Amino acid sequence: DVKVTQSSRYLVKRTGEKVFLECVQDMDHENMFWYRQDPGLGLRLIYFSYDVKMKEKGDIPEGYSVSREKKERFSLILESASTNQTSMYLCASSLERDGRYGYTFGSGTRLTVV
Amino acid sequence: GESVGLHLPTLSVQEGDNSIINCAYSNSASDYFIWYKQESGKGPQFIIDIRSNMDKRQGQRVTVLLNKTVKHLSLQIAATQPGDSAVYFCAGTNGSSNTGKLIFGQGTTLQVKP
Numbered sequence: 001d002v003k004v005t006q007s008s009r010y011l012v013k014r015t016g017e018k019v020f021l022e023c024v025q026d027m028d029h030e031n032m033f034w035y036r037q038d039p040g041l042g043l044r045l046i047y048f049s050y051d052v053k054m055k056e057k058g059d060i061p062e063g064y065s066v067s068r069e070k071k072e073r074f075s076l077i078l079e080s081a082s083t084n085q086t087s088m089y090l091c092a093s094s095l096e097r098d099g100r101y102g103y104t105f106g107s108g109t110r111l112t113v114v
Numbered sequence: 115g116e117s118v119g120l121h122l123p124t125l126s127v128q129e130g131d132n133s134i135i136n137c138a139y140s141n142s143a144s145d146y147f148i149w150y151k152q153e154s155g156k157g158p159q160f161i162i163d164i165r166s167n168m169d170k171r172q173g174q175r176v177t178v179l180l181n182k183t184v185k186h187l188s189l190q191i192a193a194t195q196p197g198d199s200a201v202y203f204c205a206g207t208n209g210s211s212n213t214g215k216l217i218f219g220q221g222t223t224l225q226v227k228p
Contacts, residue, residue: 004157033215042220043203090157099207099216102148105157 003027006091006106013113019078021109023091031094032074033103034058034066036087043090049074050097081113118144118206118219126225133191135222137204140185144206144217149178149189152201152221161189161202191224199226 007022025032033048035058045058047066055066063085067075074093078085088110092103118139127133139147145166150158164171164178164187171178177190191198201221208217 006157040220043218045215048215094216098146099205100146102150102160102163102205103216105150105159107157108155110155 004091004093004104004106006089006109008109009107011109011111013078013081013111015082015113017078017081017113019081019111019113021076021078021089021091021111023074023076023106024072025074025091025093025104026072027093027095027104028071029093029095029104030071031097032068033092033094034064034074034076035090035092036060036085037090037108038087046076078111081111083113085111086113087111118204118217122222123220124223124225126227127194128227129194129196131194133189133194133198133224135189135191135202135204135224137187137189137219138185139187139204139206139217141206141208141217142182142185144208146207147178147180147187148205148216149176150203150205151198152203154200158203194224194226196226196228199224 004025013019034046035043044060049055049068065077090108091106094103095101148163149161152158162173162178175192180187203221205216205218
């Protein structure tokens with residue numbers, strides 16, 4: 001069964017901490033994505049990557065960075081966590097760059113910044 | 115800009131009834147659509163997809179209908195069960211083969227009454 005695995009289901013971090021959210025996929029997909037999900041706002045794209053060492057800004061990249069050193073791993077970094085980054089974070093990967101065949105999502109990481 | 119939107123934020127149905135969840139999109143170049151189901155505390159999971167060269171596609175208890183003339187798609191769930199209670203998202207390609215991404219609707223919460 002193909003999988004996208006997010007390293008943590010729940011995280012609690014303090015304001016100002018540097019936070020790493022890890023995502024690993026075993027489908028040999030080139031395309032990977034990070035979204036945050038908030039009530040009433042739906043899924044908002046933070047960053048995405050179409051290849052190793054490649055990254056592109058999504059719709060809300062401020063306060064975040066990413067790292068893609070290996071094809072299977074895409075990390076989201078909160079440089080200095082703030083309370084407004086409390087959210088559900090979803091990682092996804094896809095076979096095709098244009099989204100055909102859809103995305104496979106991880107289970108999500110619920111981050112609380114206190 | 116491009117959008118994919120769901121018509122109702124919440125839909126409440128009786129167990130055993132059929133459910134219909136609607137979605138509209140704005141980009142006539144969108145040629146692939148997908149429905150996701152997201153249960154509480156989990157990541158979105160693929161339900162069914164459809165390409166723009168089709169009007170209808172059926173799965174197990176689910177049917178997706180696509181009306182390209184009015185840019186509308188719907189998800190029909192037959193004999194709705196308590197396990198169908200979840201948030202349902204539609205998503206569509208943005209029509210770009212090279213830099214395209216899926217565009218997500220905000221989600222409809224389906225509540226199944228016993």
